Amino acid sequence: MSEQTKKRVIIFLAVLVLFLVYMYRVFDLEDDEKTSALFDGFYSEQEDTIDGVYLGTSAANRYWIPSDAFEKYGMTVYNLGTASQPLVLTKYLMKEVQKTQDPKLYIVELRSALEEPDGFSETFIRRVTDNMKLSFNRMDAINAALKYASKGNNTVTQDRSSYYLSFLKYHARWDGDIDLFDLTAIETRTRYKGYWTSTGKTLRTEPQTEVARTSAAGSMNEYTEDVLKDLLDYCDSLDADVMFVVSPYYPDSLTEQYVLNDAAKIVKSRGYPVLELNTSEKMKEIGLSGATDFYNSRHVNWYGATKFTAYMTEYIHKHYDLADHRKQKKYESWNQAAGRLKARIEKIKEKNDAKQAE
Amino acid sequence: MSFISGEFLLFVFITVSLYYIVPRRFQWVLLLLASYSFYLFAGVKPVIFIVLTTVTTYLAGRWMGRFAKNEKKKKKKILVALLLINFGILLLLKYYNFIAVNINPIFRIFEYDVSMPLVNMMLPLGISFYTFQAMGYAIDIYRGKYRPEKNLAHFALFLSFFPQVIQGPISRYDQLAPQLLEGHRFDYENMKFGIQLMLWGFFKKMVIADRAAIVVNTVFPLYYGYDGSQIFVAMFLYAIQIYADFSGGIDIARGVGQIMGIDMIQNFQRPYFGTSVPEYWRRWHMSLTNWMRDYVFFPLTLSKMSNRLGRWSRKRFKGVIGRQIPAYLPTFVVFFLIGVWHGAGWGYVVFGFYNGVIIVLGMVCQPLFSVMNRKLRVNEKSIPWKVWQVVRTFLIMMVGKTLVRANTVKAGLAMTLSAFDISSYDFCNLPHRMFHMGVDFNQALILCTSCIILFFVSFLQENGIEIRNTIARQRMRWRWLIYFLAIAAVLVFGVYGPGFSVGEFIYRNF
Numbered sequence: 087m088s089e090q091t092k093k094r095v096i097i098f099l100a101v102l103v104l105f106l107v108y109m110y111r112v113f114d115l116e117d118d119e120k121t122s123a124l125f126d127g128f129y130s131e132q133e134d135t136i137d138g139v140y141l142g143t144s145a146a147n148r149y150w151i152p153s154d155a156f157e158k159y160g161m162t163v164y165n166l167g168t169a170s171q172p173l174v175l176t177k178y179l180m181k182e183v184q185k186t187q188d189p190k191l192y193i194v195e196l197r198s199a200l201e202e203p204d205g206f207s208e209t210f211i212r213r214v215t216d217n218m219k220l221s222f223n224r225m226d227a228i229n230a231a232l233k234y235a236s237k238g239n240n241t242v243t244q245d246r247s248s249y250y251l252s253f254l255k256y257h258a259r260w261d262g263d264i265d266l267f268d269l270t271a272i273e274t275r276t277r278y279k280g281y282w283t284s285t286g287k288t289l290r291t292e293p294q295t296e297v298a299r300t301s302a303a304g305s306m307n308e309y310t311e312d313v314l315k316d317l318l319d320y321c322d323s324l325d326a327d328v329m330f331v332v333s334p335y336y337p338d339s340l341t342e343q344y345v346l347n348d349a350a351k352i353v354k355s356r357g358y359p360v361l362e363l364n365t366s367e368k369m370k371e372i373g374l375s376g377a378t379d380f381y382n383s384r385h386v387n388w389y390g391a392t393k394f395t396a397y398m399t400e401y402i403h404k405h406y407d408l409a410d411h412r413k414q415k416k417y418e419s420w421n422q423a424a425g426r427l428k429a430r431i432e433k434i435k436e437k438n439d440a441k442q443a444e
Numbered sequence: 445m446s447f448i449s450g451e452f453l454l455f456v457f458i459t460v461s462l463y464y465i466v467p468r469r470f471q472w473v474l475l476l477l478a479s480y481s482f483y484l485f486a487g488v489k490p491v492i493f494i495v496l497t498t499v500t501t502y503l504a505g506r507w508m509g510r511f512a513k514n515e516k517k518k519k520k521k522i523l524v525a526l527l528l529i530n531f532g533i534l535l536l537l538k539y540y541n542f543i544a545v546n547i548n549p550i551f552r553i554f555e556y557d558v559s560m561p562l563v564n565m566m567l568p569l570g571i572s573f574y575t576f577q578a579m580g581y582a583i584d585i586y587r588g589k590y591r592p593e594k595n596l597a598h599f600a601l602f603l604s605f606f607p608q609v610i611q612g613p614i615s616r617y618d619q620l621a622p623q624l625l626e627g628h629r630f631d632y633e634n635m636k637f638g639i640q641l642m643l644w645g646f647f648k649k650m651v652i653a654d655r656a657a658i659v660v661n662t663v664f665p666l667y668y669g670y671d672g673s674q675i676f677v678a679m680f681l682y683a684i685q686i687y688a689d690f691s692g693g694i695d696i697a698r699g700v701g702q703i704m705g706i707d708m709i710q711n712f713q714r715p716y717f718g719t720s721v722p723e724y725w726r727r728w729h730m731s732l733t734n735w736m737r738d739y740v741f742f743p744l745t746l747s748k749m750s751n752r753l754g755r756w757s758r759k760r761f762k763g764v765i766g767r768q769i770p771a772y773l774p775t776f777v778v779f780f781l782i783g784v785w786h787g788a789g790w791g792y793v794v795f796g797f798y799n800g801v802i803i804v805l806g807m808v809c810q811p812l813f814s815v816m817n818r819k820l821r822v823n824e825k826s827i828p829w830k831v832w833q834v835v836r837t838f839l840i841m842m843v844g845k846t847l848v849r850a851n852t853v854k855a856g857l858a859m860t861l862s863a864f865d866i867s868s869y870d871f872c873n874l875p876h877r878m879f880h881m882g883v884d885f886n887q888a889l890i891l892c893t894s895c896i897i898l899f900f901v902s903f904l905q906e907n908g909i910e911i912r913n914t915i916a917r918q919r920m921r922w923r924w925l926i927y928f929l930a931i932a933a934v935l936v937f938g939v940y941g942p943g944f945s946v947g948e949f950i951y952r953n954f
Contacts, residue, residue: 087632095632098924105928109935243942247450254941261886 111271112264113256117213119169119282120274125217127276128166129186135416136187137408138163140280141179142195143171145333148385150193152279153424154392155399160410162420163193163402165280170210173198174234174313177320178227182218191406192321192328193398196360197335199314199349200342202307203238211235211242216252225250237309277426281391287381288388289434294336294376299365303351304344314349318356327406330360333394334369336376336383361401363394372397388431445485447610447696448650448940455482456700459606463704468627475601475624475704482606483569490568493537494604497530501578502599505585505592513588523586527579534575537565542788570609572785576735578603581617583739590618598625605706607697611690613711613731620708628705637912638703643930644901645695650938652894653689655887656681658939662882664849667859672868674881675859682849683842684895687716690729714902716841719833721802724841725782732785736778744774768807775807776800791848791856798844890937 087095116122124147138161140150146167155161166179176194183189201210211231218224228249235242248254259268306314321328330353332346343364350360363372372393374380379390386394402408411417445452459478466474483491504526508519544560551558581602585592593599602621663670663678670678691712701708711731718724725733744750750770757769776797783796816822822829843860850856862868870877879885901911915926 087630091632094920098927101924102928102931105931109932113936245942248942251450253935255943257936257938258941258943260936261884 108271110253111273112268113253113259115212115216115252115256115259116268116274117209119213120276121168121213122217123274124166124168124276124280126273127280128164128183129219130275131164131187131419132416133186134188135411136162136164136183136189137411138191138193138402138406139180139183139187139189140165140167140193140195141171141176142167142193142331143198144169144282144385145197145335146171146193146195147280147282149195149333149391149394150398151281151391151395151427153281153420153427154395155402156279156412156417156420157424158396158399159403159408160412160417161399161402161408162279162411162417163191163408165282167195167280167282168213170201170207171198171214172206172210172231172234173201173310173317174230175211175214175227177317178218178223178230179214180320180324181223182221182227185221185223190326190408191402192324192326193402194317194328194330196330196332196346196349196353199306199310200345201310203234203236203309204240206235206238206240206242208235208242211249212252212255215249234309234313277423278430279420279423281427283388283427283430283434285434285437287385289431289438290381290387291378291389292380292382293378294380294383296366296376297336298340299337300340300343301347301365302344303347304341306345306348306352311349311352314352318353318358321358322356328358329405330358331398332360332362332364333386334363334365334372334374335385336380337364338383359405361398363397445482447693448646451485456703460700460703463628464630468629471627471704472598472601472625475605476597479601479604479606479609483604483609486569487566489566490571493533493568493571494574494609495600496533497575497578498600498603499596500526500529501582501603502593502596504582505599506594508582508585509592519586523582526582530575530579534571537567537571539784539788540565570611573612573614574603574609576614576732576785580614580735580739584617593617593621601625605701607700608708611693611697612729613694613697613709614735615709615731620706623706631705634702634705636916638699638701640699640912640915640927641702642696642699643927643934645692645697645699646934646938647894647930648688648692648695648898650692650934650940651890652898653685653692654939655883655891655894655937656685656688658882658887659891660685660849664859665851667850667855667862670881671870671877672862672865673870673874674877676863677878678881679842679846679859679863681891683716683838683845684898686845686849687712688898714906716838717834717902717906718837719830720837721799721806721840724837725799725803732782736782740781741774741778744777745771750774764811765808771807772804775803779803786848789848790853791850794853795844795848798847802840894933894937 114122140146140152140163144167147165147169148167150163150165150167152163152165155163166183171179176198180192211228215224215228215231218227228246232242232244232246232249236244305311330350332350337343337346346364347362350362353360362368369376374386374390374393379386379393381387411420445455455478459474462474462478463471480491483494504522507522511519540560541562544562548559581599584590593602598621601624602615602617605615605620605624608615659678660682663674664682667675667678694711698708698710709731711729713727713730715724715728718727750773753773754767754770758766760766761769779800780793780796783792783794783799786792786795817824846859847853847856850859879888883891904911904914915923918926
């Protein structure tokens with residue numbers, strides 16, 4: 087092979103790799119929750135600038151407003167909550183965080199303890215793992231999630247390859263799900279440090295009627311309990327504080343509360359603090375009103391989120407020693423996030439007003 | 445390990461890399477190790493069968509090699525024993541249950557209190573291919589075509605060479621073995637052309653065959669719910685599917701071989717451009733057809749019985765028929781064997797007879813057709829006539845394949861009647877119904893476009909244009925554009941992976 091041919095082959099292979107990366111990005115799924123933007127935003131954070139990470143389901147990313155906490159005390163607690171985030175993935179997300187950050191505090195929202203392998207969904211897994219960078223940790227996360235899924239009656243495909251290499255699944259998006267923006271392969275990043283917003287929901291108010299509440303504990307699903315215990319074992323090995331939260335909502339049944347109470351009991355028995363905010367008294371203390379602060383029975387709206395965040399911020403400030411970064415230039419993006427979120431809320435208000443006027 | 449898998453690509457990458465790293469005199473050892481490793485992916489048990497065929501054929505070959513040319517009787521005994529052992533294994537593993545299912549009712553009719561039990565037997569990977577390849581070698585040794593292989597490991601490589609072991613081609617020892625055993629230097633052209641051939645194979649298999657399969661799998665089992673036009677489309681697509689699938693796999697196998705400097709024989713030569721059924725069979729699965737020609741057809745036509753039949757028929761019948769009668773029986777036998785070689789089922793048996801009948805009828809009626817054409821002043825060299833012949837042959841083969849693919853032969857016949865009965869066509873809302881066959885508009889568009897590409901490429905090849913050489917002569921930017929488009933087409937439009945539904949990711953209110 088001549089030198090010129092060798093050069094051409096190398097250039098061809100280099101272009102091919104770029105082409106494949108481009109294809110991977112084009113067909114990468116941006117779900118309606120914008121989860122990839124959340125992860126891309128997290129990965130783009132400067133190293134060792136995050137004090138804490140908030141993990142969990144939509145009961146995390148609809149509740150915790152990181153920029154509010156930053157404005158108040160200068161703490162950087164990133165929200166890595168994703169819709170229906172499986173508890174089994176929490177450990178791996180913690181490991182993922184540690185690759186670039188050295189958080190002093192992990193906050194784990196406990197509503198994911200309600201999950202069971204029965205009815206478990208591939209979407210719950212993919213929403214997290216598809217957006218993690220390719221790594222052995224990601225493979226471990228996939229394996230653990232599929233193992234958990236295999237315990238129950240559900241439609242989760244056990245074909246691991248399409249989880250490891252999501253293109254195997256998403257290439258089929260060519261049939262009606264690819265738009266011009268996808269073709270640009272532009273990486274979008276969350277602008278609010280993980281707080282989730284939606285034009286239709288963030289400012290929507292749906293009055294809630296009080297439900298029966300209980301402090302009695304039932305028993306959580308045995309497989310989910312194993313997952314929780316495994317997570318607690320992992321937390322024992324961390325050189326960081328971990329706290330658990332049960333955020334306020336209006337549960338459909340007492341059964342859910344039994345399970346959450348049981349999960350809280352297990353966590354407390356291992357010596358970790360659990361903020362059980364899902365009681366009428368605590369909701370009053372936070373200032374949450376069923377009449378104005380929820381967009382549905384399971385989620386607070388922005389008004390509720392600001393109150394919840396204010397309460398949590400005070401709690402964290404009181405119990406954990408997180409530095410104040412407000413005057414540090416390195417943290418400018420956190421200041422910007424606060425401004426952007428305000429602007430976004432204003433925009434949603436305008437849109438809603440315009441809609442009402444119509 | 446399927447050709448359409450990441451594991452296979454990784455396996456090929458590792459094998460090819462090592463192939464050019466190890467000294468050339470050890471390359472064949474590497475190929476043998478790789479081939480048996482590849483085979484082991486299917487399990488340990490199948491390896492026992494390929495080893496058995498390898499050892500028995502090797503020993504029989506060596507044994508036959510000891511006898512002089514004139515000691516044919518002794519050699520024949522060894523050959524017959526070998527054929528019985530190996531075809532016996534094939535018969536047992538592949539056809540036992542089919543025979544049992546069909547013979548048990550006969551026992552009951554004659555009130556015999558016996559029944560052949562059905563047995564759950566595994567079918568070793570590529571057993572039909574390597575058995576025929578091994579037996580071809582043994583017959584050649586018997587005939588004294590070449591000397592038997594002395595080295596068992598060399599012979600084992602010839603039978604197990606991994607690109608061909610799944611679906612052929614059925615190679616000949618004198619063509620393949622020397623290439624496997626001689627060392628090969630890295631050759632950029634071979635590498636380039638081999639990868640291109642693999643890519644073309646992936647395109648045929650993943651973009652065309654597997655997409656056509658969606659329609660076929662939707663319509664064939666429930667054909668009675670579809671009108672004639674839909675059944676015709678499904679039958680047409682099955683003919684396309686089976687060609688694209690089989691020839692695509694062969695292209696991948698030949699591409700892998702070419703990367704390592706090993707030129708495997710052609711197995712397809714654009715069969716749907718055949719102008720008659722015999723010509724179609726000279727172009728389709730050529731390695732099997734040639735095997736049947738050399739090891740079944742010729743021995744039968746050259747046998748003493750055939751000679752006696754020939755003398756008798758020439759006396760009784762004048763002209764072409766008198767000369768052709770001795771060929772009728774071997775033709776039937778060959779096509780019966782070709783039919784059942786493909787699988788155990790009445791569909792395959794009928795398919796074999798169907799081809800045999802059509803070819804024999806063609807031979808019988810040839811003089812009549814010639815007279816008709818002369819009287820009707822048909823220009824047999826004109827393009828429209830050739831097109832008609834191609835279309836006619838395609839339709840005949842399409843019907844034959846339907847008989848195999850349909851749930852039962854009866855269902856295949858019913859489908860054929862419906863497809864060729866215009867009165868069964870429901871022309872109301874035709875476009876709408878066309879997309880109720882398992883594929884939506886976009887999928888149908890991709891299927892049509894890719895079939896047109898396949899036709900266009902085949903047409904150019906049929907006219908002597910070598911596509912890869914033609915591309916190689918283009919400017920670099922055009923070449924690269926073609927390569928990237930081909931890669932993108934396979935990656936994006938290929939049917940693989942778990943599938944995607946937009947609705948999956950609509951947020952659940954958890």
